[in-house]
Amino acid sequence: MSSNNTNHTGYKSYLEEDGGRKGIFKWILSTDHKRIGLLYLYAMMGWFIVGVVLGLLMKLELIAPGKTIMGPQAYNATFTVHGVIMIFLIVIPGLPAVFGNFMLPIQIGAKDVAFPRLNLFSWYIYVLGGILVIISLFGNGPPDTGWTFYAPYSFKTGTNMLPAALGAFVLGFSSILTGLNFIVTIHRMRAPGMTWFKMPLFPWSLYGTAWIQLLATPVIGITLLMVAGERILGIGFFDPAKGGDPLLYQHLFWIYSHPAVYIMILPAMGAISEIIPTFSKKTIFGYKAIVISTLAIAFVGYFVWGHHMYTSGMSGAALWAFSLLTFIVAIPSAIKVFNWISTMHQGSISTEIPFLWAASFIFIFMIGGLTGLVLGSLAVDVHLHDTAFVVAHFHFIVFGGVGFAFFGAMHYWFPKIFGRMFDKSWAKTGWITFSIGFVTLYGPMFYLGIMGMPRRYFDYLDEFHGPNIISTMGALVMIAGFLIILINLIKSARHGEKTTEMNPWGGTNLEWQIPTPPPLENFDEIPVIDKATYKYD
Amino acid sequence: MSDNTNHHIVPYRTYGLILLLLLVLTGTSVAVTQIELTRWATVVALLLASTKSAFVLAIFMHLKFDQNIYKIMATLIILLVAVVIVLTFLDYGFR
Numbered sequence: 001m002s003s004n005n006t007n008h009t010g011y012k013s014y015l016e017e018d019g020g021r022k023g024i025f026k027w028i029l030s031t032d033h034k035r036i037g038l039l040y041l042y043a044m045m046g047w048f049i050v051g052v053v054l055g056l057l058m059k060l061e062l063i064a065p066g067k068t069i070m071g072p073q074a075y076n077a078t079f080t081v082h083g084v085i086m087i088f089l090i091v092i093p094g095l096p097a098v099f100g101n102f103m104l105p106i107q108i109g110a111k112d113v114a115f116p117r118l119n120l121f122s123w124y125i126y127v128l129g130g131i132l133v134i135i136s137l138f139g140n141g142p143p144d145t146g147w148t149f150y151a152p153y154s155f156k157t158g159t160n161m162l163p164a165a166l167g168a169f170v171l172g173f174s175s176i177l178t179g180l181n182f183i184v185t186i187h188r189m190r191a192p193g194m195t196w197f198k199m200p201l202f203p204w205s206l207y208g209t210a211w212i213q214l215l216a217t218p219v220i221g222i223t224l225l226m227v228a229g230e231r232i233l234g235i236g237f238f239d240p241a242k243g244g245d246p247l248l249y250q251h252l253f254w255i256y257s258h259p260a261v262y263i264m265i266l267p268a269m270g271a272i273s274e275i276i277p278t279f280s281k282k283t284i285f286g287y288k289a290i291v292i293s294t295l296a297i298a299f300v301g302y303f304v305w306g307h308h309m310y311t312s313g314m315s316g317a318a319l320w321a322f323s324l325l326t327f328i329v330a331i332p333s334a335i336k337v338f339n340w341i342s343t344m345h346q347g348s349i350s351t352e353i354p355f356l357w358a359a360s361f362i363f364i365f366m367i368g369g370l371t372g373l374v375l376g377s378l379a380v381d382v383h384l385h386d387t388a389f390v391v392a393h394f395h396f397i398v399f400g401g402v403g404f405a406f407f408g409a410m411h412y413w414f415p416k417i418f419g420r421m422f423d424k425s426w427a428k429t430g431w432i433t434f435s436i437g438f439v440t441l442y443g444p445m446f447y448l449g450i451m452g453m454p455r456r457y458f459d460y461l462d463e464f465h466g467p468n469i470i471s472t473m474g475a476l477v478m479i480a481g482f483l484i485i486l487i488n489l490i491k492s493a494r495h496g497e498k499t500t501e502m503n504p505w506g507g508t509n510l511e512w513q514i515p516t517p518p519p520l521e522n523f524d525e526i527p528v529i530d531k532a533t534y535k536y537d
Numbered sequence: 538m539s540d541n542t543n544h545h546i547v548p549y550r551t552y553g554l555i556l557l558l559l560l561v562l563t564g565t566s567v568a569v570t571q572i573e574l575t576r577w578a579t580v581v582a583l584l585l586a587s588t589k590s591a592f593v594l595a596i597f598m599h600l601k602f603d604q605n606i607y608k609i610m611a612t613l614i615i616l617l618v619a620v621v622i623v624l625t626f627l628d629y630g631f632r
């Protein structure tokens with residue numbers, strides 16, 4: 001280990017290597033996978049702040065029954081735009097776009113991804129999709145369909161639904177191209193000696209994710225085009241008045257959007273599988289089991305979409321099949337949790353910031369996953385469908401799962417990316433505040449849902465008032481925590497203590513064996529891999 | 538990449554025959570709508586379409602002459618889509 005920590009001097013890092021370009025062009029014309037990863041990071045950070053503000057506005061509206069700060073139309077638009085931004089612009093590109101781009105080539109011992117220009121092009125498509133979402137806010141008013149664009153309302157509403165759907169359509173191409181790029185990179189560009197089962201787990205999770213991006217995303221593309229055809233040409237795919245079937249829309253939408261949940265969560269699990277062995281100083285427990293469960297999730301994840309449609313009037317045969325499959329897909333996720341816990345068992349744990357995020361990820365993810373099984377059982381779902389319980393569940397998974405893993409990965413790879421260390425005591429304050437706020441915000445919504453409070457209404461009955469106050473207070477605490485984390489990271493990236501230490505956390509993978517920050521093409525000489533990953537002496 | 542260099546030349550005659558076959562199958566799928574097949578109509582339409590795409594994949598897109606890994610990938614993906622369609626029809630077939 002100690003030989004890994006020698007400082008490198010006399011090389012140019014990717015941050016200094018600007019290709020002779022000036023100002024912003026150093027970034028937006030660079031095909032370096034590391035700079036592209038950061039381009040995504042900055043764009044997503046901007047969008048995330050917008051999404052958080054919209055979420056806060058909803059929580060403020062819900063602090064008391066009746067109209068508090070907005071009426072029904074504004075509320076419907078707020079949750080729609082919040083959903084579209086958070087799903088299509090943040091958690092779907094999510095970890096692959098940022099850390100996948102930055103770390104995948106390094107972790108498999110390559111100089112870049114297979115198609116660097118295509119990679120930059122994907123980012124431009126992402127920006128274009130974002131612009132279309134912004135356009136949808138003007139004209140006839142922001143869309144009010146919910147991020148799911150359910151038919152028949154989506155082709156009947158007078159609001160600007162089309163640009164938002166078109167935005168999601170365009171963002172899909174960014175996702176497909178990133179997935180394609182990663183699949184080819186992993187197949188073709190692993191360093192000599194890195195067999196499939198010597199590949200670290202983060203690239204493995206990106207591989208599973210990439211196949212979902214490639215195969216599931218076209219379905220949403222077609223579906224959104226069908227809605228456009230319905231709105232513009234009045235074709236009648238989904239219109240019962242013309243012999244269409246609104247449920248067909250729900251099928252097609254969730255054939256993509258359930259696998260999309262795994263586009264979000266698989267890379268998050270991959271990042272957790274990196275962090276836990278590093279801070280437990282122990283080889284990951286059950287490497288192959290984690291790999292196989294990743295592929296199993298990616299595969300079975302295609303066949304469970306119907307659990308979003310239990311109350312839609314689907315046939316009984318489909319109901320039990322989808323419920324059974326939903327319970328089956330929970331198994332590989334549970335396998336991962338057991339493997340992480342077993343990795344920590346008897347390890348020499350250091351509770352550094354990334355580890356705290358990873359440990360709290362497991363806690364939050366378990367709540368999200370198990371409440372998912374509650375919703376996956378047919379009879380219970382009839383009671384809970386479209387209540388605040390569902391909202392609490394998927395925020396525990398999509399925000400708790402992906403968000404906690406994202407912050408964990410951010411702190412874990414921060415010194416490597418920026419060549420500076422973040423302020424650890426502020427980072428810890430941020431983590432505690434954020435976690436307490438998170439549970440206080442979404443916890444009461446489980447209770448509210450069980451008591452029967454429906455989702456997607458600006459108003460509610462008096463009996464739901466108490467838990468809603470607690471929930472809004474939680475939102476304020478969580479946002480305070482988020483600001484602490486954000487300001488600390490931005491300040492540290494610019495003025496933090498400089499570090500050239502190659503391996504500050506004592507990790508075992510390739511990213512910790514190259515200079516900090518990495519040089520332009522990562523490796524002077526492509527490494528030859530001769531031992532299994534996550535080996536501690 | 539060395540194993541990719543065996544450029545297989547397909548004679549024009551084969552391309553012509555496949556084109557003819559595709560046209561015949563297209564005609565069949567139009568003609569078959571005249572028969573009242575009730576719930577099997579979708580199955581028949583999908584089978585005809587799958588046969589057509591199989592020829593396009595194998596001959597026009599050269600999958601027949603490619604490495605096995607690509608054949609396996611393509612087959613798995615088609616199976617995946619097939620299972621998705623079957624699951625969808627667990628709803629439509631039993632409503």
Ligand SMILES: [Cu+2]
Nearest residue numbers: 258305307308
């Ligand atoms: Cu789902």
